[in-house]
Amino acid sequence: xxxxxxxxxxxxxxxxxxxxxxxxxxxxxxxxxxxxxxxxxxxxxxxxxxxxxxxxxxxxxxxxxxxxxxxxxxxxxxxxxxxxxxxxxxxxxxxxxxxxxxxxxxxxxxxxxxxxxxxxxxxxxxxxxxxxxx
Numbered sequence: 281x282x283x284x285x286x287x288x289x290x291x292x293x294x295x296x297x298x299x300x301x302x303x304x305x306x307x308x309x310x311x312x313x314x315x316x317x318x319x320x321x322x323x324x325x326x327x328x329x330x331x332x333x334x335x336x337x338x339x340x341x342x343x344x345x346x347x348x349x350x351x352x353x354x355x356x357x358x359x360x361x362x363x364x365x366x367x368x369x370x371x372x373x374x375x376x377x378x379x380x381x382x383x384x385x386x387x388x389x390x391x392x393x394x395x396x397x398x399x400x401x402x403x404x405x406x407x408x409x410x411x412x413x414x
Contacts, residue, residue, distance in 0.1 A: 283354055283356070283357050283378075285378075291353060292320075292321050292323070292353070293314070293318075294318075294320055294326070294328040294334045294337075295321070295323040295326055295328070295349065295352050295353040296349055296352075296353055296359060296361075297346075297347040297348060297349040297359035297360055297361035297376050298347075298359065298361045298374045298376045300337060300338065300341050300347035300349065300361070301341060301346065301347040301361040301362055301363045301374040301376070302363060302372050302373070302374050303334075303338055303341075304338045304341040304342050304347065304363060305342075305363040305365060311338075315331055315334070318331075320334070323352045323353045323354070324351060324352065324353065324354055324355040325350075325351045325352050325355060326352045326353075327352055328352070344393070345362060345393075345397050346360055346361065346362045346393040346396055346397055347359075347360070347361050347362070347376075348360050348384075348389060348393070349361075350381060350384075351381050356380060356381050357378060357379070357380065357381060358378070358379060358380070358381040358383075358384040359376050359377065359378040359379075359384075360376060360377050360384065360389065360392050360393050360396050361374050361375065361376030361377075361396060362374060362375060362376070362393070362396045362397045362399075362400035363400065364400045364403045364404050364407070365404055366403075366404045366407040366408045373403070373407070374400070375396060375399045375400050375403055376396060377392060377395075377396055
């Protein structure tokens with residue numbers, strides 16, 4: 281598996297767990313603005329190919345509290361992510377775990393997602409505390 285990534289690497293929101301987590305907490309206005317000019321590019325195994333399937337996925341992310349992407353952007357790579365909401369800030373914050381797909385099997389999604397959501401909660405509290413104490 282070759283997985284080429286780096287901080288700030290652009291990636292399609294519909295193909296990544298981080299992108300889905302962030303999109304799931306955008307306001308309806310911001311999400312509509314994003315999707316008005318959005319191109320649903322194919323990934324290695326993309327399940328989301330249009331606006332309707334993306335909106336359905338975002339509804340599931342909101343319900344579950346995390347996003348899961350399994351080899352959709354890059355074959356052999358999976359990611360779980362959760363949005364990090366905080367009182368004074370932008371919605372464009374998320375935390376995730378990326379691993380080789382066999383390391384995040386369906387059986388371990390619950391355990392890994394619980395830890396990712398715990399980390400998102402911790403970061404949210406930290407950001408809120410920093411905002412209030414400066």
